[in-house]
Amino acid sequence: MTARVGIVLFPGSNRDIDAVNALRVAGAEPVVLWHESVDLEGVSAILIPGGFAYGDYLRAGVIARFSPVMRAVAAFAEAGGPVLGICNGFQVLAEAKLVPGALLRNRGLRFVCREVALLPEHLDTPFTRELGVRRPLRMPVAHGEGCYYADDATLDALEREGGVLWRYANPDGSVAGPDDPGNPNGSLRGIAGVRNAAGNVAGLMPHPETAVEAILGSDDGLGIIRSLVVSAAEYAATGAVSGTTTRALAGGAA
Amino acid sequence: MSEQPAYRFAVNVTPKPGILDPQGRAVEKSLPHLGIAGVSGVRVGRRVELTVRAVDVAAARGVVDRLASELLSNPLMELYDVEALG
Numbered sequence: 001m002t003a004r005v006g007i008v009l010f011p012g013s014n015r016d017i018d019a020v021n022a023l024r025v026a027g028a029e030p031v032v033l034w035h036e037s038v039d040l041e042g043v044s045a046i047l048i049p050g051g052f053a054y055g056d057y058l059r060a061g062v063i064a065r066f067s068p069v070m071r072a073v074a075a076f077a078e079a080g081g082p083v084l085g086i087c088n089g090f091q092v093l094a095e096a097k098l099v100p101g102a103l104l105r106n107r108g109l110r111f112v113c114r115e116v117a118l119l120p121e122h123l124d125t126p127f128t129r130e131l132g133v134r135r136p137l138r139m140p141v142a143h144g145e146g147c148y149y150a151d152d153a154t155l156d157a158l159e160r161e162g163g164v165l166w167r168y169a170n171p172d173g174s175v176a177g178p179d180d181p182g183n184p185n186g187s188l189r190g191i192a193g194v195r196n197a198a199g200n201v202a203g204l205m206p207h208p209e210t211a212v213e214a215i216l217g218s219d220d221g222l223g224i225i226r227s228l229v230v231s232a233a234e235y236a237a238t239g240a241v242s243g244t245t246t247r248a249l250a251g252g253a254a
Numbered sequence: 255m256s257e258q259p260a261y262r263f264a265v266n267v268t269p270k271p272g273i274l275d276p277q278g279r280a281v282e283k284s285l286p287h288l289g290i291a292g293v294s295g296v297r298v299g300r301r302v303e304l305t306v307r308a309v310d311v312a313a314a315r316g317v318v319d320r321l322a323s324e325l326l327s328n329p330l331m332e333l334y335d336v337e338a339l340g
Contacts, residue, residue: 059328066325095328102330109276149273149331186274 003028003232006043008073008089010035010064015050015087015209022209023047026222028229035064038072045082045232046073048089050142050207060103060145061091070096082126082231082241083201084224087143090193090203099196099203100158101150103143107178107186111144115218116184117169118192118206122162125195125243126231127202130223136169137220139211141184146205148187148194155189161245166193166204199244258307261314262339267327268299302326303339311338 005028007019016032023030031043035053040046053064064070070092077083077098085093093099106112117136120128131137150158158164167190168176168183175190176182183190185205193204208221231241269275277298285293308314318336327334 058326062325062328102328104274104331105276107274107276109280147274151330186276 001233001236003045003229003236004031004041004043005029005045005047005229005232006031006033006040008033008035008046008048008069010051010053010067010092012053012055013049013051013088015207018207018209019047019049019086022212022221022225023229025212026225026229028232033069035067035069038068040072040076043232044236045228046076046084047209047228048073048083048085048092048203049209050087050089053088053092056088056145059095061088061093061095064088064092065096074098077196077201080198080200080240080244081235082228084127084228085201085203086207086209087141087146087205090205091145093201093203098201099194100154100163101148101191101194103145103205104147104149104186105145106143106184107147111142112146112184113142114140114184116141116192116206117171117173117182118166118204118220119169119173119175120166121164125162125165125202125227126200126241127165127195127224127227129243130226130230132223136173137208137211137223138218139206139208139221140217141206143185143205146185146187148185148191148205150188155191158191158194159189161197163194163197164189164191165195165202166191166206168192197245200241258309260305260307261311262303262305263314263318264337264339265302265304265318265322265326265334266299266337267302267322267332267334268297270331270333273331299332300326
């Protein structure tokens with residue numbers, strides 16, 4: 001059975017068509033969900049795409065957080081359903097407190113649009129399970145507010161509990177600290193993406209959905225999208241997703 | 255029922271101490287070009303003015319506090335204060 005994955009569409013979303021394409025390439029059926037609807041149409045995973053929801057007024061993601069569809073997404077996440085936010089979608093999830101931390105203005109103040117190398121931390125999560133091996137993944141970033149911030153206690157807890165899923169990498173493969181060339185925005189500890197404590201909600205600033213075919217310059221993002229699709233199929237079949245907190249915690253608490 | 259009185263407030267939102275504020279830093283670095291010296295600690299925030307109708311000023315202030323903490327500021331990275339306007 002083809003997994004059905006919802007794509008939340010806000011006024012100002014602009015990566016939704018890329019997300020539709022990526023999900024099709026990954027073998028899923030994309031279902032576009034309008035921001036004013038609370039009906040998730042029976043999808044078994046949610047992807048919140050990039051863009052500038054509600055013009056990014058006030059703070060990126062904050063107004064989207066209060067939209068009707070996000071009430072449904074929060075309930076879906078609470079029930080254990082897999083949710084992935086990309087770029088602006090990550091900002092929406094952070095503002096909604098569905099993932100920890102906040103995205104500040106880029107340290108260099110500029111909107112940054114370029115390719116980065118992304119290093120996955122764990123290969124057994126709902127969002128990384130199809131990556132196979134731990135190697136840097138090439139994909140673009142395009143954002144003005146992507147500097148990941150949380151206080152030291154939160155960062156320590158995230159690292160201890162396996163909550164950091166992706167970090168920016170330098171050309172030599174090392175983790176890119178806030179001022180390193182591989183870090184596009186000054187994110188603390190090189191963090192590009194995190195997940196929630198339960199393990200079923202994740203967000204990242206780079207764009208795996210625009211790196212899913214060789215003709216796009218890279219297909220390194222496909223493993224992340226396929227991971228979401230496999231998790232969606234599993235959630236549809238069993239009502240749960242493997243690779244969530246219990247396993248990740250067991251691996252991270254050594 | 256008579257209409258409730260209106261109270262006008264300003265909410266000032268600023269980056270928390272210790273949070274990197276690249277806008278403030280950029281403003282500060284531009285000051286020498288203006289020939290201005292001796293200015294430091296520039297932090298750029300946001301000011302929102304609004305009118306609230308409520309039974310009394312305490313109730314109005316409660317409304318402002320709620321929207322300031324839940325919407326106008328992100329407590330992870332920002333502080334706010336509420337100012338009563340005339």
